[in-house]
Amino acid sequence: MSKKEVRTVCAGLGFVGGAAHVPSFRKVPDSKLLGVVARKGRESERIAIQLKEKYGINVYYDWDAVCVDPNVDAVCIAVPTPDHYELAKRAIEGGKHVFLEMPMAPELQKAEELGRLAEGKGVVLMPILNFRHAPGYVKAKELLEVGAIGKPIALTFREFIAAEDLARQWPLSSWAWDIKKSGGYPDFTLSVWSLDMFRWFFKTEIENVKWAACYMPVEGVDSFKGYQTVGIIRLKNGVVGNLIYGSSVAKGQDTSRFEVFGNNGKTIVVDWSDKITLYGKGDEKELWKLEPKGPEVWGHKQLIAHFVQACLGKEKPEITYKDAIAAQKWSAKIVTDLI
Ligand SMILES: NC(=O)c1ccc[n+]([C@@H]2O[C@H](COP(=O)([O-])OP(=O)(O)OC[C@H]3O[C@@H](n4cnc5c(N)ncnc54)[C@H](O)[C@@H]3O)[C@@H](O)[C@H]2O)c1
Structure with a gap:
């Protein structure tokens, strides 16, 4: 049975x-x-x-x-x-x-x-790899697939976590800052979700990511080292982009923003995982505000x-270990290239 x-x-x-x-x-x-x-x-x-x-x-x-x-x-x-x-x-x-x-x-x-x-x-x-189900990215992918921005040509991605929040979750003494045990710092850990999301979103592979990073204590936040990690990415479908992961900002400046630029001059912007804007010419724009709750948000x-x-x-199964490896190998490059 x-x-x-x-x-x-x-x-x-x-x-x-x-x-x-x-x-x-x-x-x-x-x-x-x-x-x-x-x-x-x-x-x-x-x-x-x-x-x-x-x-x-x-x-x-x-x-x-x-x-x-x-x-x-x-x-x-x-x-x-x-x-x-x-x-x-x-x-x-x-x-x-x-x-x-x-x-x-x-x-x-x-x-x-x-x-x-x-x-x-x-x-x-x-x-x-839950970003594939985050409502904002799902909606943005639908827009991409109905041709709302024509052919995608570029992306930007920014994920800033407030220093005091990350210090509470992963203080310097935690496993997340132990490269030997964890494979990298928090920027290594936290970049895997978006790198996987790009592969899923554009239905392509990552061709290359070049990283630059700066790790520095944050004033007023004890036992903590911040990261500012910047990537220049090229996907196999020709899309190019820049990525920035940061943990040095004060509370209130935390952000998550994904922008996709198309060859018809239009742009899709996803703020956090619930607000999607399609920008057109001049003041033309369409807005969707979704209302996911609790563990649906991401x-x-x-x-x-x-x-x-x-x-x-x-x-x-729509996600396998091969997807994890395809994303993680580019996050791991932060460590092999820079640290
Ligand atoms: N999918 C996501 O959105 C997401 C977000 C943050 C973290 N993560 C990942 O989740 C994992 C955990 O991160 P976290 O921030 O929740 O960690 P955490 O330190 O907040 O929590 C870890 C938990 O595991 C327990 N634990 C530790 N070792 C254990 C063991 N051997 N057996 C049983 N329980 C044990 C601890 O008591 C604690 O409850 C990491 O791999 C991290 O990269 C995923």
Whole structure:
């Protein structure tokens, strides 16, 4: 008898796991959140117990047991990047489908290894490249595909995170600033989503990215090093662009903006993930303001809905480890070129 629901255990209850994945696995169709993973005496245990009381789910302390538990169909891994490989490997070996945070592993060769292992085991291994489902990018892609800007010729992308916000999430002492363990600094980590988004958006590959970066403490923000990382990108379809990732701005100056320029003189601009503007001649412009909520804002919930259907064999996985590698190899170039 074919399965009707996917029973998932989530590991990693921090910034993204706790806020986006756990609530989404509870809510998307055909999904049952069985429980969450905690480590004794750590912050994750306090959060896990709260979730257990709130939702009546299980708390698991032993990952190896989760990986061989016949009641578990899938796992979500949103622990720090240095632990992705080990946790994912054991889950795949246990025959579980895996929803895996990005970067998949600090080294590309380990990401490839996980991908091949999953293929061999016949399980879904889906890297969490959620920008593909962010409502603003989805709408912008629809506009591109109906020819609203003619042929795309150039792009700009800017992602500024406020220094005090990033310092709270990933202080200098955290795994995110440990190049050896994580594969790079936060600019390496955070650029993978947009680099993947460009490949999906333009249906092409990245031909090259040249990077320049500056890392410097930010006045008034303790235990923190900022980054300003600039890329010049060329896609295989001829589109050229500039990228800037920054974490040195004050609160209120955080931005996310994606602009696509077409050969008919029109431009699509996506601000954050919900405001889309199509600029034409003179004052001519059309505006869409979408209203996604919670984990829908950056596409997490939508991707989880797709992952669940892929585990049930009802949808073909639209993102694979090959996509993760195709994006991550250009993020990794920040490290090999500059640091
Ligand atoms: N998809 C996205 O939008 C997005 C956004 C931010 C971060 N990320 C990625 O998600 C991952 C986690 O980032 P974060 O900012 O949420 O991290 P975080 O440090 O805020 O949280 C990590 C969580 O994992 C738990 N944990 C750590 N090691 C564990 C282990 N071995 N077993 C079980 N639990 C463990 C911690 O207790 C904590 O709950 C990273 O790979 C990061 O690159 C993805």
